[in-house]
Amino acid sequence: xxxxxxxxxxxxxxxxxxxxxxxxxxxxxxxxxxxxxxxxxxxxxxxxxxxxxxxxxxxxxxxxxxxxxxxxxxxxxxxxxxxxxxxxxxxxxxxxxxxxxxxxxxxxxxxxxxxxxxxxxxxxxxxxxxxxxxxxxxxxxxxxxxxxxxxxxxxxxxxxxxxxxxxxxxxxxxxxxxxxxxxxxxxxxxxxxxxxxxxxxxxxxxxxxxxxxxxxxxxxxxxxxxxxxxxxxxxxxxxxxxxxxxxxxxxxxxxxxxxxxxxxxxxxxxxxxxxxxxxxxxxxxxxxxxxxxxxxxxxxxxxxxxxxxxxxxxxxxxxxxxxxxxxxxxxxxxxxxxxxxxxxxxxxxxxxxxxxxxxxxxxxxxxxxxxxxxxxxxxxxxxxxxxxxxxxxxxxxxxxxxxxxxxxxxxxxxxxxxxxxxxxxxxxxxxxxxxxxxxxxxxxxxxxxxxxxxxxxxxxxxxxxxxxxxxxxxxxxxxxxxxxxxxxxxxxxxxxxxxxxxxxxxxxxxxxxxxxxxxxxxxxxxxxxxxxxxxxxxxxxxxxxxxxxxxxxxxxxxxxxxxxxxxxxxxxxxxxxxxxxxxxxxxxxxxxxxxxxxxxxxxxxxxxxxxxxxxxxx
Numbered sequence: 347x348x349x350x351x352x353x354x355x356x357x358x359x360x361x362x363x364x365x366x367x368x369x370x371x372x373x374x375x376x377x378x379x380x381x382x383x384x385x386x387x388x389x390x391x392x393x394x395x396x397x398x399x400x401x402x403x404x405x406x407x408x409x410x411x412x413x414x415x416x417x418x419x420x421x422x423x424x425x426x427x428x429x430x431x432x433x434x435x436x437x438x439x440x441x442x443x444x445x446x447x448x449x450x451x452x453x454x455x456x457x458x459x460x461x462x463x464x465x466x467x468x469x470x471x472x473x474x475x476x477x478x479x480x481x482x483x484x485x486x487x488x489x490x491x492x493x494x495x496x497x498x499x500x501x502x503x504x505x506x507x508x509x510x511x512x513x514x515x516x517x518x519x520x521x522x523x524x525x526x527x528x529x530x531x532x533x534x535x536x537x538x539x540x541x542x543x544x545x546x547x548x549x550x551x552x553x554x555x556x557x558x559x560x561x562x563x564x565x566x567x568x569x570x571x572x573x574x575x576x577x578x579x580x581x582x583x584x585x586x587x588x589x590x591x592x593x594x595x596x597x598x599x600x601x602x603x604x605x606x607x608x609x610x611x612x613x614x615x616x617x618x619x620x621x622x623x624x625x626x627x628x629x630x631x632x633x634x635x636x637x638x639x640x641x642x643x644x645x646x647x648x649x650x651x652x653x654x655x656x657x658x659x660x661x662x663x664x665x666x667x668x669x670x671x672x673x674x675x676x677x678x679x680x681x682x683x684x685x686x687x688x689x690x691x692x693x694x695x696x697x698x699x700x701x702x703x704x705x706x707x708x709x710x711x712x713x714x715x716x717x718x719x720x721x722x723x724x725x726x727x728x729x730x731x732x733x734x735x736x737x738x739x740x741x742x743x744x745x746x747x748x749x750x751x752x753x754x755x756x757x758x759x760x761x762x763x764x765x766x767x768x769x770x771x772x773x774x775x776x777x778x779x780x781x782x783x784x785x786x787x788x789x790x791x792x793x794x795x796x797x798x799x800x801x802x803x804x805x806x807x808x809x810x811x812x813x814x815x816x817x818x819x820x821x822x823x824x825x826x827x828x829x830x831x832x833x834x835x836x837x838x839x840x841x842x843x844x845x846x847x848x849x850x851x852x853x854x855x856x857x858x859x860x861x862x863x864x865x866x867x868x869x870x871x872x873x874x875x876x877x878x879x880x881x882x883x884x885x886x887x888x889x890x891x892x893x894x895x896x897x898x899x900x901x902x903x904x905x906x907x908x909x910x911x912x913x914x915x916x917x918x919x920x921x922x923x924x925x926x927x928x929x930x931x932x933x934x935x936x937x938x939x940x941x942x943x944x945x946x947x948x949x950x951x952x953x954x955x956x957x958x959x960x961x962x963x964x
Contacts, residue, residue: 356382356498357754359488360747361474361533363391366504366728366739368457369417370747374502375467376416377816379751382496383461384488386508386527388471392422392457394736395507395524396552397667398450398659401578403433404788405737406444408769410804412737413579415770416817417744418460419737420578426452428599428661429571439880440797441790444578449596449660470496475532477501477541477724485541485724491532499754502746503537504727504739507550509705510534514622515698516676525552525700534705541721544708548785549630550734551638551672554684555697558664565689566602566656580805581822602656602689606639609686611650613679614643622674622701630703631784638701639673639683654687665696674701706732709777710928715760716746716774717753719908719929725750731777734785741770748817761815764902766795766895768808779928779938795891797884803877806830832874839868840878854882901947902934904954916949925950 358374360367363385371383385391400423401409413420429447461469478487478495487497508523508530521529538545618624621640637645642652655669668687673680677698684693709731711718716731718724727746728739749760763771772793777786790796799807809826812818840850850867853859861867861875881888912925920941930936933954937947 354380354382354496356380356468356496358382358500358502358747358750359384359496359498360502360504360750361385361488362504362506362508362728363388363393363469364395364504364506364728364739365392365419365736366506366743366746367502368392368461369412369419369740369743370502370504370725370727370750371461371467371469372418372464373416373744373747373817374751375464377748377751377757378466379754381467381747381751382498383467383469384472384474384490384496385469386471386473386523386530388458388469390454390527391461391469392454393524394448394450394453396550396736397657397669398448398453399445399657399669400448400453400736401443401445402737403441403443404769404790404792405735406433406578407790407799407801407804408737408741408773408788409578410444410580410801411768411770411808412741412744414805414808414818414822415744415812415815416809416819416822417740418457419740420580422453422457422460423448424577424579425456426596427577428596428658429601430574430577431569431572432574432576439802440800440884442801443790444576444801446578447599447601447657449662451660451662452596473528473530473532476536477533479540485721500723500725500750502725502727502743502750503730504743504746505530505533506729506739507702507704509537509545509730510547511702511704514628514674514701514703516620516622516674516679517625517627518676519622519627522702523704524702525697537705537707543711543718543720545705546708546732546782547630547703548706548729548732549628549701549703550729550785551674551701552699553670553672554668554680554695554699555659555665556668556684556690556693557696558658558666560690560692560694561656561666562689562691563602566604569601569603569655571598571600580809581819581825596661599658599661601658604654604656604688604690605651606654607651607686607688610683611643613682613686614640614675617675617679618644620676620679628674628701628703637672639671640675656689671699672701673699675699704729706730706782708732709782712778713929713931714762714774714778714935715749716742717749717760723750723753725753729785732782732786733773733777734787738773738786738788741773744817745770745774748815752815761811765793765898766798766891767811768804769793769799772799775935775938779930779935779940781940795895797887797891800880802880806877829871829874829877832871833877836870836874836878839870843867851878851882854879855885857883898934900934901937902932904933904951906930906932906936906950906954910954914949914953917946918943921946 357379360371374381426448427446433443434441473491476489480486511523511529513520513522659665725746727742813823843850
């Protein structure tokens with residue numbers, strides 16, 4: 347290390363300042379680890395590269411879980427929200443999904459301030475070009491482009507789309523991690539060539555931005571904000587040490603809806619060979635669930651038009667982004683496409699859409715703590731693991747930062763969440779056990795126990811655990827304990843009041859029974875009553891899911907050591923290959939690997955029992 351650099355050895359170094367990196371650095375520092383966050387541009391911490399939206403279906407549930415565990419994303423979103431909506435309110439409570447439109451600039455600025463004011467956390471603007479290895483060939487620090495060497499007991503990589511990043515504007519390519527930022531080329535080579543990790547290539551994209559003064563809003567359908575006052579964070583001011591821009595009040599803004607036309611379709615089809623997606627220039631795999639606009643035209647020929655959401659970038663800008671119009675078309679075609687939309691005949695494009703290809707590390711090489719199995723001091727979080735989305739990245743970042751700090755401080759077992767505990771547990775388990783054939787995105791359908799994993803009860807599920815791991819605050823735990831006491835008191839009270847031959851507790855199970863319509867009933871804490879009502883109406887289904895979870899937990903309790911020999915008679919070649927590659931931690935995890943049959947799990951169970959007996963009685 348250069349003599350001019352302070353001789354500091356950190357507990358944890360976090361590489362990358364996106365949504366994963368911010369949560370990783372904060373989690374590590376908040377549990378007491380001396381932490382260094384390194385990013386290419388300090389002014390781009392928590393940049394909302396794609397769109398200024400937090401939450402949505404499954405993603406909103408995940409943000410609530412991040413908040414319940416002690417993370418920052420929900421608080422930051424609430425402090426910078428210009429429109430909040432609860433999606434799926436016409437469906438059951440398990441489908442409710444919070445979504446917020448944030449002020450893009452303020453979201454980034456507030457998160458930067460939070461990090462700068464957090465004890466135990468230093469922030470450095472630099473490019474990381476390589477990882478340092480000790481005499482045991484384990485990761486022990488990083489090297490920068492200025493030949494600095496910073497050492498740590500654990501390193502978290504949360505590099506987003508920067509690893510080997512290439513921007514595509516039609517047939518024109520430019521190196522970059524996003525528009526305006528350089529790509530991380532040397533670090534990508536380090537992972538594949540020096541560390542020998544298996545690296546692949548994925549693709550994502552961003553939508554067009556246009557100026558609001560050039561939009562004819564009279565041709566658009568307004569989507570007003572939810573006026574309920576709800577948000578993501580269960581206790582917005584629990585930490586209390588970070589100002590929320592004083593008395594600043596953000597104006598609540600409407601979003602708008604327009605749609606593509608037959609003219610839009612004809613423009614796309616006439617220029618398809620000029621698209622980076624359809625010319626063969628892009629080799630990386632894109633997501634099916636958030637396709638480029640030209641992909642929609644080709645794949646969904648039966649749809650004459652497609653929704654385009656016109657959504658504000660913030661209170662401090664006149665830019666709107668066209669959610670649904672991500673594209674890799676050339677810029678001249680983008681002008682034609684935009685001006686073919688109702689309300690956009692005279693629209694001025696302020697930022698062009700582009701596709702981006704980037705490297706990722708196949709997550710079959712990590713375990714459920716997000717540590718690389720070959721390098722236990724190296725943790726990966728976010729798009730480097732093959733995921734997409736701010737929320738998925740932030741959830742991984744929180745877990746990776748916490749577990750890196752625990753590894754560095756020898757604090758005991760890492761945090762590992764089960765599928766029946768959290769959407770975050772579902773995502774991590776999927777990454778470790780499933781083949782990544784496209785950028786991974788969370789959906790409610792991925793969670794078998796989604797009736798229990800609701801957005802409204804995330805704190806009841808996870809805050810105690812977050813407190814036990816040193817991340818959630820005592821104030822947050824007190825709030826949850828009070829809620830549980832209120833729920834139990836309400837259960838006793840309503841169980842003792844009878845109406846029409848039934849207790850009020852029984853009446854809550856009926857969808858047509860509204861407590862508020864009976865003023866003769868005692869007043870109860872609003873949230874306690876709401877939780878009690880949801881639990882009552884889902885009771886039968888939750889009991890079924892609980893029984894299913896017990897079967898899974900039984901399989902998960904059968905631990906498989908890393909040195910387990912999978913060359914067993916009765917296992918197919920495919921099963922042997924996948925089990926050796928993924929090194930499952932338990933029989934339950936092995937059972938969730940595609941291509942491993944129930945019969946093969948039974949064989950593994952027999953040999954796992956024998957292995958355990960041999961280990962205990964050598």
